[in-house]
Amino acid sequence: MPLEFSLAGIYLPAPLVLAVLSLPFYLLLDVVLARLGVYRRALHPSLLRIALFVVVYASAVLILL
Numbered sequence: 001m002p003l004e005f006s007l008a009g010i011y012l013p014a015p016l017v018l019a020v021l022s023l024p025f026y027l028l029l030d031v032v033l034a035r036l037g038v039y040r041r042a043l044h045p046s047l048l049r050i051a052l053f054v055v056v057y058a059s060a061v062l063i064l065l
Contacts, residue, residue, distance in 0.1 A: 005017050014064075018057060018060045018061055018064065019057060022056045022057045022059075022060040025056050026052060026053045029052060029056065030052065
């Protein structure tokens, strides 16, 4: 995994770029799960949302490796 990305001459750390790139996928998955009613059945919906973002972010990191 590259340590940094250059965007118009500005170096950005790879974790920041991956977090920004994984955000739309997380939001799409969040909307789908909300419409399916998954969050109503969860014991702690906020914790489930955070865990969902961690899974999406970790998947992006593993794909880049």
